[in-house]
Amino acid sequence: MSGEALEQVVREEWGRLVALLLARYRRLDLVEDALGDAVEAAARTWPADGVPDNPAGWLNRAASRRLLDRLRAEAMRQRRAPLLVTEAERGQERATAMADTGDLVEDDLLRLVLMCTHPALGAEAASALALRLVLGVSTYDVARLFLVSESTMAARITRAKKKIVAAGIPFAVPRADALPDRLDTVAQTAYLAFTAGYAPGSGPDLLRADLAGESIRLVRVVLAQRPTEPVLIALLALMLLQHSRRDARAGADGQLVLLADQDRTRWHRDDITEALGLLRSLGPARRMTPQGAAYVLQARIAAEHATVETASNTRWDRIVRHYDLLLQIAPTPAARVARAVALAEAQGPEAGLAALESVSVPGSHRPAAVRAELLVRAGRVDQARTAYEEALTLCRNETELSYLRRRLVDLSGPAHEVPGAAAPPGTSRRRRRSGGG
Amino acid sequence: MKYVVLLLADGAEKPWEQLTPEEQTETMAKFGAFDEACAAREGVRILAGEALQDGVAAATVRTVEGQIAVTDGPYAEAVEGLGGFYLIEVPDRDVLVELLRELPAYDMQINPVEEMTP
Helix, strand or coil: CHHHHHHHHHHHHHHHHHHHHHHHHCCHHHHHHHHHHHHHHHHHHHHHHCCCCCHHHHHHHHHHHHHHHHHHHHHHHCCCCCCCCEHHHHCCCCCCCCCCCCCCCHHHHHHHHHHHCCCCCCHHHHHHHHHHHHHCCCHHHHHHHCCCCHHHHHHHHHHHHHHHHHHCCCECCCCHHHHHHHHHHHHHHHHHHHHHHHCCCCHHHCCCHHHHHHHHHHHHHHHHHCCCCHHHHHHHHHHHHHHCCHHHCECCCCCECCHHHCCHHHCCHHHHHHHHHHHHHHCCCCCCCHHHHHHHHHHHHHHHHHCCCCHHHCCHHHHHHHHHHHHHHCCCHHHHHHHHHHHHHHHCHHHHHHHHCCCCCCCCCHHHHHHHHHHHHCCCHHHHHHHHHHHHHHCCCHHHHHHHHHHHHHHHCCCCCCCCCCCCHHHHHHHHHHHHC | CEEEEEEEECCCCCCHHHCCHHHHHHHHHHHHHHHHHHHHCCCCEEEEEEECCCHHHCEEEEEECCEEEEEECCCCCCCCCCCEEEEEECCCHHHHHHHHCCCCCCEEEEEECCCCCC
């Protein structure tokens, strides 16, 4: 019982407690440890003493005591540690006085998020810091998410905290005219952590969808502070739609399952329903940053998939139109590749191949892999093989490598059938020999 | 916190000698606007600030094998040297970056000043 209560309060109140302690003591280097110690003390004493009436207040007091002990010890040694900058020093006195237990000022949480996601920090460091400080995700799990070792991640988080204090990054909400840009960065930070959770890893960490789900929680936390912020609403819709497919993305053998082949009954309908509601709530005429608009379009594309019962019913013409708009706002190579895929579905592989021409993503195997697939469908097997080989030299992910190798072998095997292909299998085998020699 | 702001290069501005007299006046006015914006902002003080002579007058001091070597010209192979600097007290980095928008659109470097324990 007490274990569950502790887990729940840590999960729900961690960010608020960090924010409250930072606002009061301004020691970014001590707060996390003090709170960690408080949680440990709770795990020891709650089973015997019972869960306190105000668990968050209990943790707050325990962590505060811990911090004060440290500060006293430092004062004895007369060590001066750099303090975090807060609003008091910016000449903007805090509007609300803070009472002791549990009475938490909502804006503190927003200050914490904005500090963790400050543009002066590297994007990955910011993502990691936000997950750790705002949500209390363990360093071990943050490390898993970004596919690095725990010690590497611990060092990265420590460096980021030092940089915040050293560079004078404030624990404060910026002026109203600067806030939209900063919320864009918050959104980018959360989305980076989300996509990291879906970047295929290896071994047991092939998919880390549970950790991707934590970045959805991060967006919800910020959205609770700014409930009408379009960029956050759009991002939450996009994430929910992608996340709704989490259970259908890996097959029994752990292999990735492509969108078209996924069992759509395993998609989470509740996520989809919520996302569609969020998209509707945005309406057409909302003022939005280009980044927010890009999230909306990506969410609409995902919604096209989420709202048809079978892959064959997909309205690819509408998806192509969404991509056309997206490219006007954010002409990224990745979006051009995705548009080419949609165009191939809507109008045939040759149209897709034409759209892929001159698209290159430095260091990425994706354009070559897509070109290869489309060439197979167009029956241009020799060119497809070359494209697969190109993709194989660029790809560095083990899971995707094995997929590409399988496709290349399929292409040459006797069982190979090219839909609508002009050349019979025998021809392609012969060509392979001459090509490989 | 104290920061040093280094005005490193013309950046988005034309070189001084290519500006018309009117443009030169406008550019100078931006330094005045920066002074005023800093003065108006609580917790902000310009502690020092100077325009520097051009890179031709600069020299670089290095210690090579225990000997001090002074070579003419600015540090690094920069065409333009350091053009000027401020030492400024601000509450935090965001306030500084906001105020720097008042200055001409030079390329700049900002460094927090290390607070030495007495």
